[in-house]
Amino acid sequence: MIQAGIIGGAGYTAGELIRLLVGHSKVHINFVYSTSSAGKKISTIHQDLEGTTNQLFTDLIKTDIDVLFLCLGHGNSKVFLEKNTFSKTTKIIDLSNDFRLTEAAVFQNMPFVYGLPELNKLAIQSAQYIANPGCFATAIQLAILPLAANSLIKDAIHVNAVTGATGAGTALSPTTHFAWRVDNFSHYKAFNHQHLGEIHQSVNSLQQDLQSVIHFIPNRGNFSRGIFATIYTAYEGTLETAISLFKNYYKEAEFTFISDTSIHLKQVVNTNKCLLHLEVHDGQLLVTSVIDNLLKGASGQAVQNMNLMYGFETHLGLQLKANYF
Numbered sequence: 001m002i003q004a005g006i007i008g009g010a011g012y013t014a015g016e017l018i019r020l021l022v023g024h025s026k027v028h029i030n031f032v033y034s035t036s037s038a039g040k041k042i043s044t045i046h047q048d049l050e051g052t053t054n055q056l057f058t059d060l061i062k063t064d065i066d067v068l069f070l071c072l073g074h075g076n077s078k079v080f081l082e083k084n085t086f087s088k089t090t091k092i093i094d095l096s097n098d099f100r101l102t103e104a105a106v107f108q109n110m111p112f113v114y115g116l117p118e119l120n121k122l123a124i125q126s127a128q129y130i131a132n133p134g135c136f137a138t139a140i141q142l143a144i145l146p147l148a149a150n151s152l153i154k155d156a157i158h159v160n161a162v163t164g165a166t167g168a169g170t171a172l173s174p175t176t177h178f179a180w181r182v183d184n185f186s187h188y189k190a191f192n193h194q195h196l197g198e199i200h201q202s203v204n205s206l207q208q209d210l211q212s213v214i215h216f217i218p219n220r221g222n223f224s225r226g227i228f229a230t231i232y233t234a235y236e237g238t239l240e241t242a243i244s245l246f247k248n249y250y251k252e253a254e255f256t257f258i259s260d261t262s263i264h265l266k267q268v269v270n271t272n273k274c275l276l277h278l279e280v281h282d283g284q285l286l287v288t289s290v291i292d293n294l295l296k297g298a299s300g301q302a303v304q305n306m307n308l309m310y311g312f313e314t315h316l317g318l319q320l321k322a323n324y325f
Contacts, residue, residue: 001028002310007080008071009034009057012166013095015046016299017069022053024303024317026310030065031058063087067306070094071299074194078107091309092129093302099131100198115305118142118253119202124308132305135227135297136161136218137195141202142256142274143231143289146249148206154234157214161229162221163293187219226265227293235285242278242285250276254314255296255304263290271320272300295320 004021006014009032021027032042038059043050045057064087070077077098086092092110099105099112106112113127114120116138124130133141140159147153162185193216204210212233221228235242243258250256256274263275268290279286291297303317 002026002066003028003030003062004067004069005030005062005065006032006069006071007061008073008076009042010037010045011071012294013298013302014069014071015049016294017071017302018042018046018049018053020299020303020317022049023319026312026316027067027306029053029055031060031062033058033061035059063090065090067091067093067309069302070096072096074098081107081110091127091306093132093305094130095132095298095302097131097134097194097198099129100133100137101201105131114198114202115301116141116202117301117304117308118250118256119145119205121252121308124305125311127309130302130305130309132298132302134195134198135291135293136163136193136216136229137198137202138297138301139227139229139274139289139291140195140199140214140216140231142291143229143276143287144203144233145206146246147233147235147285148203148210149249150245151207151209152235152237152245153203153207153210153212154236156212157231157233159214159216159229159231160219161216161227162219163227164221164223164225166225166294182222184222185219187217190217191215193218223265225292225294226269227289227291227297228265229289230286231289232284232286234283235280236283237280237285239278239280242280246276246278255318263288265290266324267322268292268296270295270323272296272304272318273322 034057037057074096077094077096110129112129112131113123115130115132255272259277263277272295274291277288
C-alpha cells in the first residue's frame with residue numbers, strides 16, 4: 001500500500017482526487033494539506049465524502065511520502081517545491097501548468113515528464129515527476145494527435161470548445177457567480193489560451209515540420225463539468241481512412257475511444273474517458289472530443305499516470321460510471 005499526500009486539498013481537483021484514491025486498493029491517503037481548512041473534516045468541504053472518510057485536513061507536511069499530488073493554482077507548485085523538499089524516492093504529480101512546457105520541465109534537478117498517456121506512456125512509466133496536462137489541452141490534443149503522427153496536418157486547425165463552471169476553480173469571480181453563469185454563454189481568452197503552448201509542443205513532437213496555426217476559442221458553458229470540443233482542419237482523405245487511422249493510433253489507449261455515432265457530454269461526465277467522433281465535410285475533417293474536465297482533464301488523468309508509474313492495473317481507482325440520467 002503506497003502512501004499518498006495531497007497539497008491544496010480544498011479545491012475541485014483535490015476533491016475529485018480524494019474520491020478516486022479513497023476507492024483505490026493500492027493507495028492510502030496519508031495526509032491532505034490545506035492551510036485554509038486545517039483541522040476541519042475533509043467532508044465539510046467535499047460534502048459528498050460524508051460517511052466515506054473521517055480524515056481531517058492538515059497544515060503539516062510529511063516529506064517521506066511515496067507519491068505527492070500538487071493541486072495548487074498555476075504558479076504555486078513551483079513556489080511550493082522551492083520551499084519544501086521531499087524524499088529522493090517521492091514521486092510527484094503536478095496538476096498545475098508550472099512544468100508542462102519543455103523550457104520549464106526541469107526544476108531543481110527534477111525532470112518533469114508531460115503526462116498525457118496517449119502520447120508519452122513509456123516515458124510516464126519510468127518517470128518520477130509528472131506534469132499533468134491541462135483539461136482543454138487534453139481534449140484538443142486527443143482530437144489531433146493521430147493526424148500529427150501521420151503528418152496529415154496541412155492547414156490551420158480551428159477549435160471551438162466549451163467547459164463547465166468547475167473549469168474556473170473554486171475562487172469567486174464575476175463570471176462564476178450562479179446569477180451570471182446560469183442561462184448564459186460567453187467566450188474568453190480567444191486565440192491566446194494558456195493551454196495552446198502545451199498543445200503546440202505535443203503536436204510538433206509528432207509532426208516536426210508543422211507550420212499550421214491552431215485557432216482556439218474557449219467558451220464558458222452554463223453546466224458544472226465537462227468539455228465539449230469541435231475541431232476541424234483541411235483533409236483530403238476519406239472518412240473510412242480517418243477512422244482507421246484514429247482507431248489504430250488509440251488501439252492501446254485504455255480510456256480514449258472512437259465512437260461511430262455522434263457524442264455528447266453525458267457519456268463521459270464522471271468518467272476518465274475521452275470519446276471522439278469523426279466526420280468529413282467538403283474537404284474538412286471534423287473531430288468532436290468530449291471529456292470530464294475534472295477527471296480525464298485533471299484528477300482522473302493524474303491517477304491514470306500514478307497507475308502507470310507504479311505498474312498498477314490501469315483502471316484501479318477509475319472504475320467510474322457516467323451520470324447518464
